Amino acid sequence: MSHQIDAGITQAGAASPSGPASPVDRTAVQKLPPALEVSGISKTFTRGRSSTRVLDNVSLTVEPQEFVSILGPSGCGKSTLFHIIGGLEAPDAGTVSMNGRSVTGQRGEISYMPQQPALFPWRSTLDNVLLAGELKGEPQAAARDNARRWLAKVGLGGFEKAYPHMLSGGMQQRAAFLRALLAPQELMLLDEPFSALDALTRSDMQRWLLELWEENRRSVLFITHNIEEALLLSSRIYVFSGRPGSVLHTVDIPFPRPRREEITDSPEFLQLKRQLAQWMREEQSKDRK
Template identity: 70%
Template sequence: MTQRATDSVLNSTGGAAAAPAPALEVRGIRKVFRERRSEVHVLEELSLRVLPGEFVSIIGPSGSGKSTLFHIIGGLIAPDAGQVLMEGREVTGEKGRIAYMPQQPALFPWRTIEDNVLLPEELRGTSKASARAHARAWMERAGLGGFEQAYPHTLSGGMQQRAAFLRALMSPQEVMCLDEPFSALDALTRSDMQRWLLDIWEDTRRSVLMITHHIEEALLLSDSIYILSARPGSVLKRVEAPFTRPRREDLLLDPSFIELKSEISAVLRQEQQKRN
């Protein structure tokens, strides 16, 4: 990759070209946690956006405020400054605006896999027959056909994660927030899940914001990547992944992929050294 090409991919967040109204926009978020006489500055002037149908990842050092940012976007905690907007409307502090998938599947153990998957439509008041048909169609596609009446504890970690993702997918919200969804999986299962998620997402094109610590995963899945600084978290760089879709695993061996991975890794190492 030439220096000019690198510069066009690895850019600061300023001077972004005009784009459609973001599905999600975070502006100038600041968060400080206070306990007795101590203060922990977690986020500082953090801004990012997710365009409609865009897959965006956040990557950064541990403790850089990534999960706190998700809690702010989901309305679970309030920022000390800044705004959260969806389709141009401010929704700061409002709950129920995103579909959320946590690090662990968080399936209800007393519900069958099918009943877990169709829960969002059940809460919307969709007829049971319609919700069940919709859930079964997705489960068949996700490789969960035949496990509709199974309970979560009887399934492998990867199958539980598929069910959790389908539950988020069946939620009515346009924006999906995925918080390190594959972190608890072994390397082989994680690779399988990445391929599966690519296939599902490329058909649905939901607007996704994902937290990950894996550079390869971020580059393989994402249209753009925000690299965060060490705490207090702010955006160091916004990286556009210049790879055509559909993407397949052989992309990991592409020289331009390897070079961009190395550049992002260098940015993160440099930031980690500042903490040390």
């Protein structure tokens, strides 16, 4: 059973955007159809005589310019859901819509950043960043100029010609994120992009991503196991059950934007963090039984 909370716990209800401050008219944005609407997605994998149900009737929404996170235990089907949204897997039931049109099973509709940077070792930083635009056939001269400006903006100025092995882990993640950011698709799927980083670099990347997103405001669906990360970045969090994954709780984050790291010390933040941690422990304990 799915529950929704907004600075507290209430009975189940339809998710709604938290209405963060924005450089554009939020009223106009809210009149638009959702950037992403996942409705009743279920998926079972079958091998021989055995079958594993991975997702069970999952529904969620990302509004235009909204940052939404999925939080859940390992193996709950979060990455499979991303594959279905991206058209790499077909659902057994349910639909995927973007901007009011069905895209179930269609590829090329999303911008994606995986857990590892996945930069091509034979391409320079600049050429890696330009890859998504190249695949879409964008004019290269203007794209290269724009990419150079963005590389300087994200702290990679002077590394345009460097190859991935010459970059630190955090720098590789910035390049990979910038590649996703500069892709022509509006919706970005970020699959635990900071999980392989050490704690200090991860904290730096969280602050960097928060500042960059506040400025750019792309529609984002973000997978993470890190509760504080989800609370700091998100407008809304969907808490998944263990396998088969389903939406147990929907949490609308009440903190205003622009959001600063100091919010993590507030009583309201700590209360939500404790509640999310309790739900996660409950799901993990079920998996052990």
